Ligand SMILES: [Ca+2]
């Protein structure tokens with residue numbers, strides 16, 4: 490467990506080049522000093538680290554998160570955790586979270602949980618957000634549900650906030666807010682490796698070996714040689730490949 494506040498930027502770069510893992514404390518196992526989870530900011534209320542497997546076993550590691558609403562009578566009451574990581578425009582990321590609600594404390598009414606990627610500019614302002622509902626009153630009970638978003642960072646992106654958001658709504662039936670808790674565990678944010686067709690043999694460099702590999706596949710009428718993706722293998726695909734090969738990766 491570490492509590493250094495200054496380390497993340499350098500650490501993220503190291504991790505990104507090694508494994509493309511972007512989040513710190515992604516399994517919510519490490520408690521924070523002033524927040525519930527190390528490395529995660531939070532807002533709203535009733536955010537807990539559950540470390541009692543007799544109550545709720547985590548999906549991964551030694552603990553999982555739990556959020557329920559404020560029951561403050563507001564029409565909409567938001568609670569959540571988020572983590573900001575460096576991101577670059579044009580890069581494609583896949584964000585994943587696992588969530589669960591229990592039959593003894595099920596999401597009710599209009600309550601929902603969302604996974605959100607909030608793309609930020611150099612001033613920290615949101616450019617765009619990609620969001621997906623990952624839990625609501627209709628979700629299966631008592632089982633971990635994995636959900637993910639794949640999205641590309643818009644122009645001007647320098648960072649992205651990974652949000653796990655719980656929204657409690659008040660209704661006529663539940664004037665102080667609908668009951669129900671969400672549990673969450675095992676988040677990930679991965680940079681999708683861009684595929685490079687010119688590196689035909691996939692060894693991360695583009696050289697004459699790739700021409701040979703392509704021509705072998707082309708001679709064999711292998712579907713991987715359909716460079717222009719028109720479902721036939723012909724000389725157009727050789728031209729297509731050589732153009733990409735000249736351009737490099
Ligand atoms: Ca965990």
Ligand SMILES: [Ca+2]
Nearest residue numbers: 688690692694
């Ligand atoms: Ca190659």
Ligand SMILES: [Ca+2]
Nearest residue numbers: 715719721726
């Ligand atoms: Ca073709």
